[in-house]
Amino acid sequence: MLNVLVTGGSRGLGLGIARKLAASGYRVIAVARHENEQCRSARAEADASGQGAFVFHSFDLSETASIPAFVSALRKEHGSIYGLVNNAGISFDGSLALMPSSQIEQLLLVNTMAPILLTRSIVRSMMAEGCGRVINMASITAFSGYSGLSVYSATKAALVGFTRSLAREVGRAGITVNAVAPGFVSTDLTHSMTADQREKIERRSALKRLTDVEDVANAVEYLLSDKAKSVTGTVLTVDAGCTA
Numbered sequence: 001m002l003n004v005l006v007t008g009g010s011r012g013l014g015l016g017i018a019r020k021l022a023a024s025g026y027r028v029i030a031v032a033r034h035e036n037e038q039c040r041s042a043r044a045e046a047d048a049s050g051q052g053a054f055v056f057h058s059f060d061l062s063e064t065a066s067i068p069a070f071v072s073a074l075r076k077e078h079g080s081i082y083g084l085v086n087n088a089g090i091s092f093d094g095s096l097a098l099m100p101s102s103q104i105e106q107l108l109l110v111n112t113m114a115p116i117l118l119t120r121s122i123v124r125s126m127m128a129e130g131c132g133r134v135i136n137m138a139s140i141t142a143f144s145g146y147s148g149l150s151v152y153s154a155t156k157a158a159l160v161g162f163t164r165s166l167a168r169e170v171g172r173a174g175i176t177v178n179a180v181a182p183g184f185v186s187t188d189l190t191h192s193m194t195a196d197q198r199e200k201i202e203r204r205s206a207l208k209r210l211t212d213v214e215d216v217a218n219a220v221e222y223l224l225s226d227k228a229k230s231v232t233g234t235v236l237t238v239d240a241g242c243t244a
């Protein structure tokens, strides 16, 4: 069974991705700070299906100095890691002029530093094995912009640059590196969006609807699969045509 590490696999998009991948036969190693009831039912669902598996490890990705030891413990327990989905992310919205430095630092740490350091730890063994898949969760705000999300958008734009360059760096080792850029999806991260804002996004999108968790999980599943063996260095936008 191929191991895929999904950060932020306890809720929202990450949980949807983890459940989809477990149903497709992967062993999902979901990582987040807190295990919850949804994780326990995802594990029961995977066990009952007899397909893949769902295991949960608690870890705070902002503890970046502990990432190498965390990765080697995972490798010792589960074996080599085929896929890495850098999905965990946080968001603070508000005007840049009023944003405290502590929030800016936290955004950069969790959304940019942590995925880069986690990828560094995992890509080393992928290179030794001559295969692997890295998928970074960006956002359409990285290229379209959104008022009140300047720092968040900067962290996502950084992941896009990281994706493209790393794809060039590790391609010869048989590793693909791609990003997924979702549009607005209703999760805990976006709970502060008003009904009015949601309606506006829906109205402006080409498909006249919002993106759902399943849409994003399907994109990740595709990028991990053999069907995407020649796809690397790309950003797959999944936004119901919001930026079309």
Ligand SMILES: NC(=O)c1ccc[n+]([C@@H]2O[C@H](COP(=O)([O-])OP(=O)(O)OC[C@H]3O[C@@H](n4cnc5c(N)ncnc54)[C@H](OP(=O)(O)O)[C@@H]3O)[C@@H](O)[C@H]2O)c1
Binding pocket: 007, 008, 009, 010, 011, 012, 013, 014, 031, 032, 033, 034, 035, 059, 060, 061, 062, 086, 087, 088, 089, 090, 110, 137, 138, 139, 140, 181, 182, 183, 184, 185, 186, 187, 188, 189, 190
């Ligand atoms: N929802 C959207 O509209 C949207 C659009 C574009 C891109 N995205 C991106 O998609 C990703 C997932 O978003 P979401 O909407 O699913 O968010 P969410 O519902 O808030 O879930 C975030 C996940 O990340 C985990 N997490 C947060 N901080 C962490 C930390 N320090 N260490 C370990 N895990 C941590 C959370 O678990 P714990 O709190 O237990 O740690 C949770 O599992 C993010 O990168 C986000 O930027 C979302």
